[in-house]
Structures are given as C-alpha cells and as structure tokens.
Amino acid sequence: MYRSSSVVGDTGWIEVICGSMFSGKTEELIRRLVRARIAKQQVQAFKPSLDDRFAKDHVVSHNGQRIPSTEVGKAEDILRLVQDRTKVVAIDEAQFLGMGLVDVVEKLANQGRRVIVAGLDQDYRGIPFEPVPQLMAISESVTKTMAVCVVCGQPANRTQRLVEAEARVLVGTSDAYEARCRACWTPDPHQVSPGERTSAGAGVG
Numbered sequence: 001m002y003r004s005s006s007v008v009g010d011t012g013w014i015e016v017i018c019g020s021m022f023s024g025k026t027e028e029l030i031r032r033l034v035r036a037r038i039a040k041q042q043v044q045a046f047k048p049s050l051d052d053r054f055a056k057d058h059v060v061s062h063n064g065q066r067i068p069s070t071e072v073g074k075a076e077d078i079l080r081l082v083q084d085r086t087k088v089v090a091i092d093e094a095q096f097l098g099m100g101l102v103d104v105v106e107k108l109a110n111q112g113r114r115v116i117v118a119g120l121d122q123d124y125r126g127i128p129f130e131p132v133p134q135l136m137a138i139s140e141s142v143t144k145t146m147a148v149c150v151v152c153g154q155p156a157n158r159t160q161r162l163v164e165a166e167a168r169v170l171v172g173t174s175d176a177y178e179a180r181c182r183a184c185w186t187p188d189p190h191q192v193s194p195g196e197r198t199s200a201g202a203g204v205g
C-alpha cells in the first residue's frame, strides 16, 4: 500500500506531453525528470516493452538524452512496480499502453503522486491515438510539442508514415516515419512521392 506520509504535503496531478514523432516529447519528459531529481524527489520512469528502438532499460530521446526506466508489458504493471516513496512517475510512449492506462494514471495521481505521461496524440492517419486524448481530458496540464516539417521547415504536428503498412503500430525510427506539417502530410503512404521516400522497411521492427 502507498503511504501518503511519503509525499511532501501536496496532492497528486497529471501532466500530458503530446505531439508528433520527433517533436521533443521524450526530451521534455527527461527535462522534467532531471529537475525533479535536482529537487531530491524520488522518480520512476516506465515505458512499454513494445518500444525497444533504442534501449530496454532507458527512455532515450532522438538526440541521445536518456534516463533509466523500467519496461512494462501492460499499464497495470506500473501499479505493481511503483515504489511507496516514488513522488514522480513518468510514462513514455503512452499510445502503446492502451485504455487501461487511464485508470492507472488516475490511481497514481490520487495517491498523491505527480504523473507525467508522454505520447503520440495522433496516429499516422491523423486520428486521435487513445489513450492520449482521454489522458489530456483528465489531466491538470497539457503540453503540445511540435517538430519541424522535414519538407517545408514549418512547425509540424503530424507523423508521416513512409512505408506501406496497414498496421496502426509499426515501431520504427527515422526510416519509417518523418515529421510533417498539415500541408505537407498525407494519410496515405502510397501518395508519398517516390523521391521523398526512404528505403522502405529499413529499421522497422
């Protein structure tokens, strides 16, 4: 059981960091965790085991920043793994943990913890990617991060899939996806002009 005495006198809350791929969600998550550690708060980070792009035991940003983390197969595992004294709980790649994450995050916040959740707000077709929209609704704070459109250089809030695949989840890095603005993005990878397309399939897990 979580003891409220291990929290320094305040109520919990939920912060959401969301945007497209390459928009700096993980960077921002790490920035907040580093500051919490400077404040001598106990921090724990979790990420879904599905995301094994860079490291199993670290949350890693595209520009190489990292922070130790624990892999979870499903959202409920976080409740089992979180320690009593943990004040700040960070969860990256929330879109891979499903709707069960909403209850888990709510419980953690009700226990008096600060919960920071990062994830994609839209899938590659531009459709809201649960559970991130639901988490945005119940959170105290939402930060929308934007990338740079690789086609025109404007702020980008969409993730362009570059390879032809129907699956909603296709874990990959810069070979499978790129950041694009509303004008340069298309929901259909077939329409990406061949000159723009990188080597299909490379680096896709």
Ligand code: ADP
Pocket (backbone or CB within 6 Å): 019, 020, 021, 022, 023, 024, 025, 026, 027, 028, 060, 061, 062, 063, 146, 147, 148, 149, 150, 179
């Ligand atoms: P996210 O977690 O949102 O995918 P990261 O925090 O891992 O993003 O990475 C953000 C970093 O990615 C940026 O600081 C930058 O160095 C790099 N980057 C690569 N491509 C882009 C892009 N198109 N727009 C913005 N940043 C990019």
Ligand code: MG
Pocket (backbone or CB within 6 Å): 025, 026, 027, 061, 092, 093
């Ligand atoms: Mg990330």
Ligand code: ZN
Pocket (backbone or CB within 6 Å): 149, 150, 151, 152, 153, 154, 180, 181, 182, 183, 184, 185
């Ligand atoms: Zn653009």
